[in-house]
Amino acid sequence: MAANMYRVGDYVFFENSSSNPYLIRRIEELNKTASGNVEAKVVCFYRRRDISHSLIQLADKHAKELEEEKESPTETELTEKQKHQLRHRELFLSRQYESLPATHIRGKCSVALLNETEAVLSYLDKEDTFFYSLVYDPTQKTLLADKGEIRVGPRFQADVPEMLQEGEADDRDQSKLEEKLWDPECPLTNKQIDQFLVVARAVGTFARALDCSSSVRQPSLHMSAAAASRDITLFHAMDTLHRHNYDLSSALSVLVPAGGPVLCRDEMEEWSASEAAMFEEALEKYGKDFNDIRQDFLPWKSLTSIIEYYYMWKTTDRYVQQKRLKAAEAESKLKQVYIPTYNKPNPNQISMTNGKMATVNGAGPGSYHAAGGGRACESCYTMQSAQWYSWGPPNMQCRLCVSCWMYWKKYGGLKMPSRAEGPEERTSPSPASNSRSRGHAPRQSNHMVPMRNSGSPKSSMKTKQAFLLQATRLTKLARHMCRDIIRLRRAARRPFVPINCGAIKAECKSSFNSS
Structure with missing residues (x-):
């Protein structure tokens, strides 16, 4: 029962064609249609055979770069068979969603972000296990590194400079070093600091009352006081204290200069209602992918501004209400579905x-x-x-x-690798077969071996492929000795017509005996 129970978040095999490989998907939602059937909203994963040859080359280049950065490379230790099978385990994540009938599920699998600290051969030791490291965009036909990749390796390590000796000159650029913003050993008591912060909040509330735009956005005294109590006001007050060496009288004069009280606004006040609505729409579409949110919805905002607004937005009642609505919607959706084992x-x-x-x-x-x-x-x-x-x-x-x-x-x-994918000759354990096929090596080593280039990941499925016939020494000899039974040059032009290997053997044998 547990093996046939599928839940949201499971990685599963889907079958869309009886002759094609399974699709690999991750279940995001399970919805019941009006007809009573269950549909699964899924995230799509693509195989190497599903993307273009040029992108495959980029993926291989990316993998090679990661391998070179490792302290103990393992790629050289892999055999050709292991490399061949690892390519079958590699997937490409996409942001594409689709809905498929749940009855097309054919079992569970496991997909993981490529772990750079784990031996790559471990994926071959696990059944139905796949990995990915790149994100594929089927619309733009691009490959990008997953932003969630584990940052392990020399390129992510900090360069720690040597400790300066006493009296040694410091030739570092002081503007790029950290700046001290608060002294915990300041002469002020906690009570004095709290009193100064209360004054700063009061000044901020008064400044909002004088500002026309703030009065429109915060029409009530309570809302203005709440806005003045946020971190932006407190940070400004503490920074003012530090810059004036914790002199209260000097810092108070800066809070209320000659032009009027200082007004400090954060992102929650700077954003308009329409911008806030666009942000919520973008967040619903892209999640916390702030680069895409900025590029497609709010290009006039800086990335810092969007991220700061997001964390402030999470403290609002609006966020709490949306979270409750999503929880209620998720409660009404199917949590799991039972799919019997497909045995047709x-x-x-x-x-x-x-x-x-x-x-x-x-x-x-x-x-x-x-x-x-x-x-x-x-x-x-x-x-x-x-x-x-x-x-x-x-x-x-x-x-x-x-x-x-x-x-x-x-x-x-x-x-x-298929016999059509390699130039080497392969000998079958059974010498009885006498059939030939275009693009496949014959069963005996005294036949011509067809070869072709297999550059594209889909080339093994194409019916029209250019190939050449590489003749062995016995084949060249047979061309001259077996002229009566069969003309090999003519037969090579009709690769689907069977050749009577027994008759050729018999004629060759009689020719050898007579000579």
Whole structure:
């Protein structure tokens, strides 16, 4: 029951297509529609295969820079297989939301911000675990570092200067050093300081009464007194005391100069009602991302002003009321939902009948030349599996075993690089297979090995790929000795037509014996 219970904040697999990998999402809300169905409002995560090749290069560059900054780099210790599988674990967070039917949930997973203090191989040791370090904007097609990244490493360490010896000259820029703003050992008692602060508040209240704009914003005496009691007035009073060496008479004369009482305003008074409303709207959209709030809603305000206003706004009744409304709204929403385990057969599931391969929905890729049960798994190259699934374009007649199929659905790739993704020759444990496929290496090492470039993360799914045929020595020899059975040059132009490997072997063998 617990495994099938999904709550707000869970990271889950969503299935939008029977043949494509799962989507990875985080549940933000669970809402019941008018028809009685449950919809999940989710945050989108993207895989490497979902973004452009140019952005993939930026992501790899970012990862390399982080690795170089580590005191003990680990990237060199990774094998090619580990690097290949780690790419399947990398995700890109987005600020995009979407609503999906809760019935499309296919299980839970775990997504974490890349921990620079943890070994990267630890993500491979955990099942259904992913990591991210960059934020992807699907609209602007940009990648940015997550603002919540853990600041660990040499670039975040302070440079502590050497301690000056007694009598040594200080050549530092004094304007950039800290300035003392209050002396706790001042000659004034706490009572005298409190009395001075009361006078400063009274002056601030009187100044608001004289100011026309303040009278409009704070029409009552109580509101004016409350505004004059905030930190901006107290900070000004204490700063005045410090600048006048804690001389009360001198500081009082500064509070009320010849032109009238000093009026100190903070951000709560400086902002208009319309600006406050825009800020609340921006906060609802972006959360505490103050850079985006300033850029899209309040460009005439400084970042310091917006942040200061936010923390003052949190002390108002307006904030308390909004918090209560959100709590009541959240109380009415679904907290969790039970989704039964999905056990319907996948349309890509293969059933074998009389040497034919057909998917469960009857729309299979057609004839499957099977001289030993069919092709090996495209990922682990096994010939035995409790269940097979068709994979890739139908005309390529590729299949995955049940283990590799689940890996493909969860991680969006194959456990090992596809035979179409590497130039090296691969030999299958079964020499009986005599089928060929464009973009895939034949089963025996005396065949030509097709190779192609796989620059794009989506290139493995394209049906039209340029490739070259690299001939082995035995293949070159077979071109001249097997002219009667088959013309290899002509066969290479028809890569989907099976080659009778047994006949070629027999002819080569007879030619060798006769010579």
